[in-house]
Amino acid sequence: MKGIRYITEGAALLALFVALLLFSLYIPVVGTIFQLALAVPFIVYTVRHGWKKAILFLVVGLLLTLLFGNVLTLPFTFVFGIGGLAIGMLYRQKQKRYTILLGGTVAFSLGLLLLFVGANVIFNVNLMEQINNALDQSINQSIEMMKSLGQDVKESQIDQMRDAFDMFKNLLPLLIVIGGVILAFFSQLIATPILKRTGYEVQAFPPFREFKLPKSILWYYLIALILSFPSFNIEQGTFMYVAIINIVMGLQMLVVLQGISFIFYFSHQKGYAKAIPIVVTILALIIPIILQIVRILGIIDLGFNLRKQLDTKK
Template sequence: MKNVNRLTYGAILLAIFAIILLITLYIPVIGIIMNLFLPLPFIMFAGKNDIKSSLVFFIASIFISLIVGTLFAIPLTLAYGMTGLIMGILIREGKSRFNVFIIGTLVFLLNLVGSYIFSIVFFEVNIIKDSIDLLRESLQSSQKLLSSLGQDTSDTMMKQFENAFSMLETLVPSIFVISSIVMVFIIELVNTPIAKRFGIKIKNWDPFRNIFLPRSIIWYYLLLLLLSIFLKPETGSFLYSALINIGFILQFLLLIQGLSFIYYFSYIKNFSKAVPVIVTITLFFIPIVLYIVRILGIIDLGFDLRKRLGKKDS
């Protein structure tokens, strides 16, 4: 791309970025949706230009965000802009969609954690802890209100709520990881079709049914179970938090593996496409289905069920 064309292209994309950022910051309802498109200008620019030019574009976007939204816009620009930039560079280099997704997730996660730590250290604001404390206060207020109306609340129920809040605090690292995975997946989902329409060459996803995670995940999961049984870490300790979070992430991966197997099984048996979709939706409403799918993931990884069922070319 010639210098004049590159400058014009960059200026147009920066203007689009500024508009999306304005809507995100100042129009609450629409902004929630529009923030998903913040990485688009970065994907489109980095997808057609070299790394040096892309970095200049990224620096220019930070100045734009300062003008448009002051310091509060910087975290958004860093998180979405850097993620879009890296994704665009990887796309231009012809990397697979899975690699783009994984690296994009890591970049988004680093920015998310960085922003969280920055807000605690420099502004003494812990959004997650403050939100949980607010939930605790609301629960206590509700308990007092019910007591004043002559309706006693069960101590067991209140203890369960308190345990849930404590677990939520423990799972903060896992929540960051899962949130980053979901966010980058949605970002890819909504932005790549638009980028394709404007001439960015993006590879297609491999079918979900072909996903096969490393078998080492089973050994990590087994080791985790053994450590939990023999070490019996004290609740609230660092070891307890580490084991809980690693276990949560491993269980999530096993769930993905189990779902992938169900999609594969439905494919080779020529079931309706609605069958695996219904199973996926059911996970959110019937907990036992979630456990069954996770067990399927363990069996698939450990015993290679797909090989036993026979392969069918996609």
């Protein structure tokens, strides 16, 4: 009976995966939403039947991708399959939700990185070169549009655009990790109600106000920030330069999250309306000066444990 169950459940989940894949491939715009759910069949199957059977499930999923899609869609199935297996195993081990999010982020990020490498090695497609061409084309189109509107395009403006696009290319590793976070989060978000309906007990995410980074992050941030100073004269485009700016930007985002979490904590402790920290967060994402204040708040909270001081005053 167990053998029949894992085969029938596998067939049903594979049919769901194929449907999601076809929707994501052939329905514009809305297909992106279906794409976010591609890892869910792998998550559910891994939770219910373990990683050994899940690997076979992934192999069959790759074969079905060839049958219903094309060779170019194989890497996407691989990325979502690996991410789904990792998240499913962490669910099966009853890990905490943030641990599952971290594990899923690592798996998806590695999958996306392999996607870049595999595209170059297997399909002889240099994605970095394609990105460079697309960015150059975007710059040229922007210049032509400005000229058509009668604007005088200065060399300094062109240099600023090129600097911005160069920064985008240098931050590609960080963007891959952010992509991994997004895929892992939405995969969990969609899989959770399905797992609950199958009788699996899923832990809830702790309130965001309880999110707190280890204090060591502050030291890593300060060291990386110091290394990024012009006085160290690290040549642009080198591995060291790319590594440092990605670490600095990544840690800055974490410090901002710490600051936003403190705002939610402070608001909760004071009994303020729930809308207040949400509005402050939105304003921080829009207005740079508020974002800077939130970042400083995150640094102070990390260094001096403001939450503990708030608790002692109660």
